[in-house]
Amino acid sequence: MRSLPCPMVDRRAHTRRQRGFTLLEMMVVLVIAGLLVSLASLSLSRNPRTDLNEEAQRLALLFESAGDEAQVRARPIAWMPLESGFRFDIRTDDGWRPLRDDLLGPRNWEGGVTGVSISFPGSSGSDAQRDRVLFGTESIDAPVSVTLFSGAGSATIVGTGNGRYEVR
Incomplete structure (x- = not known):
């Protein structure tokens, strides 16, 4: 007896691979990048x-x-x-x-x-x-x-x- 692939299992694996980053993850990355850029510009200006x-x-x-x-x-x-x-x-x-x-x-x-x-x-x-x-x-x-x-x-x-x- 051969088992047939279950269509439900294949669909979940397929949608999980295409998911990508969430909006919250993208916002965190942008905030961190903004902080790094502002710190770099502060260190470039001399007293x-x-x-x-x-x-x-x-x-x-x-x-x-x-x-x-x-x-x-x-x-x-x-x-x-x-x-x-x-x-x-x-x-x-x-x-x-x-x-x-x-x-x-x-x-x-x-x-x-x-x-x-x-x-x-x-x-x-x-x-x-x-x-x-x-x-x-x-x-x-x-x-x-x-x-x-x-x-x-x-x-x-x-x-x-x-x-x-x-x-x-």
Whole structure:
């Protein structure tokens, strides 16, 4: 005896294969996709205050490198802010010359910097504010504060005179 296929069993299996996703399942997938897209767009927009602090950190590290370089070369190096950026100069026998190397070469401002203030705590009169920071051939320098300004606020780089700089 042979058993004949039951038409009822075949129909249920056929309809189960064609069913697909429910409306609720599709809605859940769309909500998850929307959340992921919104999180990605939030992480792409940077905080201008963070950009200013990162530029101040970069400059503090460049100050430390310039101090080390002045000692190695046995020649003073000066940092000068410019309208669109800054540069490092080295003292030669015939005057100050801009450095052109990869590390201490001229750079444009990043982080939205719009202005710079240089002050030397403990100095009085015209010596209290100058237009450059000097890195001498000795490991001890004068304490200095360099403040970077932007639309997001300000960040101050403080050097205590021992060759190290920190952002406050």
